[in-house]
Amino acid sequence: MVLEAARRPLEERELERPRARSGQVLIEVKACAVCRTDLHVVDGELTQPKLPLVPGHEVVGVVAETGKDVTRFKPGDRVGVPWLGWTCGECPYCLANRENLCDRALFTGYTLDGGYAEWIVADARFCFPIPASYAEAEAAPLLCAGLIGYRSFTKTAGGKRLGIYGFGAAAHIITQVARYEGRQVFAFTREGDVKGQEFAKSIGAIWAGGSNQLPPEPLDAAILFAPVGQLVPQALKAVRKGGVVVCGGIHMSDIPSFPYELLWGERSVCSVANLTRRDGEEFFALAPRIPVKVNVEKFPLAQANEALASLRAGRIKGVAVLIPETTNGH
Ligand SMILES: [Zn+2]
Numbered sequence: 001m002v003l004e005a006a007r008r009p010l011e012e013r014e015l016e017r018p019r020a021r022s023g024q025v026l027i028e029v030k031a032c033a034v035c036r037t038d039l040h041v042v043d044g045e046l047t048q049p050k051l052p053l054v055p056g057h058e059v060v061g062v063v064a065e066t067g068k069d070v071t072r073f074k075p076g077d078r079v080g081v082p083w084l085g086w087t088c089g090e091c092p093y094c095l096a097n098r099e100n101l102c103d104r105a106l107f108t109g110y111t112l113d114g115g116y117a118e119w120i121v122a123d124a125r126f127c128f129p130i131p132a133s134y135a136e137a138e139a140a141p142l143l144c145a146g147l148i149g150y151r152s153f154t155k156t157a158g159g160k161r162l163g164i165y166g167f168g169a170a171a172h173i174i175t176q177v178a179r180y181e182g183r184q185v186f187a188f189t190r191e192g193d194v195k196g197q198e199f200a201k202s203i204g205a206i207w208a209g210g211s212n213q214l215p216p217e218p219l220d221a222a223i224l225f226a227p228v229g230q231l232v233p234q235a236l237k238a239v240r241k242g243g244v245v246v247c248g249g250i251h252m253s254d255i256p257s258f259p260y261e262l263l264w265g266e267r268s269v270c271s272v273a274n275l276t277r278r279d280g281e282e283f284f285a286l287a288p289r290i291p292v293k294v295n296v297e298k299f300p301l302a303q304a305n306e307a308l309a310s311l312r313a314g315r316i317k318g319v320a321v322l323i324p325e326t327t328n329g330h
């Protein structure tokens with residue numbers, strides 16, 4: 001339905017324009033990045049979607065209308081809508097500044113309609129202003145690959161030698177953050193993915209190899225962006241005593257059993273769930289200073305399925321971004 005809508009005349013689409021209710025902003029979508037999580041949603045690996053559902057949780061657009069009680073934004077402002085769409089504000093997690101774990105949280109493009117669309121309504125409190133230095137398509141991937149990548153990065157406890165497994169959207173953003181902070185990045189790709197390894201080196205990894213390889217020196221920490229459980233023992237082998245392995249994805253295949261020896265020596269494994277608004281504020285202050293550059297491959301909104309297929313096949317180096325046809329490629 002959404003894809004057909006993109007081809008209809010403007011007047012018809014205007015009639016279908018949703019309204020911003022109290023506390024919400026209505027946003028004209030300019031760009032929506034395609035995330036691996038969208039594949040997990042479309043494939044049913046995340047089992048609680050709202051149905052029918054508009055996917056997409058890395059949305060950048062322009063505020064068209066504000067609902068009652070919205071003072072943060074005004075029409076014409078450029079805003080981003082991230083995965084975290086709403087939290088209750090009163091559960092033990094919310095009260096402990098861990099809203100990413102909220103018991104009743106709602107998620108954009110999963111339990112709320114997302115940004116594979118021309119319009120989106122969002123709770124204004126969960127949107128972020130987009131830094132002026134970013135074009136819309138380049139800003140979109142910052143909303144998840146950037147934010148959740150950044151949260152994963154903050155869990156690596158300052159380790160100097162950082163391994164990154166799975167070199168896609170989040171990895172190419174976080175490599176730039178890591179370098180800015182004086183870390184060394186070791187990139188791990190699918191075995192034999194020479195192009196991926198070259199790409200990783202071109203944006204600053206000091207070493208790149210297959211995920212079956214060990215790095216030339218032990219790592220202080222590793223982040224797994226690839227949703228492959230087998231990589232957990234592999235990464236544990238690569239980190240030194242006291243090192244941490246951070247699982248940055250929302251879904252992962254089963255982790256195979258492994259000898260306790262790999263965990264011994266106070267190594268640890270943790271996951272990263274969602275994001276907090278504070279992560280977003282920190283990251284959007286940091287990204288323009290570095291400045292984080294994002295490699296995007298644009299697809300018209302009507303080709304959302306092709307974009308998903310390219311991501312699934314590992315053909316995207318950087319990030320796929322959907323552009324509604326009304327936007328004229330901005
Ligand atoms: Zn995502």
Ligand SMILES: [Zn+2]
Nearest residue numbers: 088091094102
């Ligand atoms: Zn809560």
